Amino acid sequence: MSNTSTLGHAANIVAGWTFFALCIVGSVVYYNDLRAAGRWVLGVPNPDEVAAAARPQAEDTQADPAQSTSGSTVELRADHIGHFSTMAQINGSSIDVMVDTGASIVALTWEDAQRAGIFVRPSDFTHRVNTANGQAKVAPVTIDSISIGGITVRDVKGAVSEPGRLNGTLLGMTFLGRLSRAELKRGTLLLEE
Numbered sequence: 001m002s003n004t005s006t007l008g009h010a011a012n013i014v015a016g017w018t019f020f021a022l023c024i025v026g027s028v029v030y031y032n033d034l035r036a037a038g039r040w041v042l043g044v045p046n047p048d049e050v051a052a053a054a055r056p057q058a059e060d061t062q063a064d065p066a067q068s069t070s071g072s073t074v075e076l077r078a079d080h081i082g083h084f085s086t087m088a089q090i091n092g093s094s095i096d097v098m099v100d101t102g103a104s105i106v107a108l109t110w111e112d113a114q115r116a117g118i119f120v121r122p123s124d125f126t127h128r129v130n131t132a133n134g135q136a137k138v139a140p141v142t143i144d145s146i147s148i149g150g151i152t153v154r155d156v157k158g159a160v161s162e163p164g165r166l167n168g169t170l171l172g173m174t175f176l177g178r179l180s181r182a183e184l185k186r187g188t189l190l191l192e193e
Contacts, residue, residue, distance in 0.1 A: 072193035074149040084189045088171065089147040090116040095169055099189060101182065103172030106143060106158035112169045113160040118143065120160050127159065136165035146175055151193040153178045 124139035138159035181192035
């Protein structure tokens with residue numbers, strides 16, 4: 001092998017690693033921009049905009065979120081702190097959930113998973129995630145069905161948190177991303193199958 005081809009090969013390796021490093025640095029530096037672009041592509045509202053738009057006006061003092069359904073369309077009104085809470089049927093069991101556009105997956109509390117007939121063993125907690133309560137281990141699962149009003153999504157990827165590590169079940173993007181529409185309008189989150 002000649003010195004020229006060896007140098008060329010080494011230059012290609014260095015160029016490849018440099019490109020890889022720049023991609024990593026770029027993804028860290030532009031994380032928020034990439035996240036916003038992903039939400040735009042999926043048609044999912046920005047959680048900051050959701051919270052800002054959902055803050056009650058002076059004349060709107062109702063504390064409980066309202067839900068109205070029409071066929072395969074569900075409208076959720078934000079509660080007084082900007083959260084979209086509702087009752088969902090998870091594997092046929094009624095469970096209080098918070099619809100969270102900032103969560104990448106459906107995250108079940110250990111207790112809600114039990115209620116929905118999803119049983120995990122200690123050895124199933126194989127993944128680590130960051131939560132509002134710090135780091136926690138989760139067990140990846142596939143949920144047979146999740147329904148809100150007339151909307152039903154089957155075979156949803158999710159995770160069960162360790163007991164006591166999650167305050168409530170979150171419906172994240174593995175559910176919302178399967179809908180044809182998830183749109184925020186004047187403090188109302190519109191979901192459409």
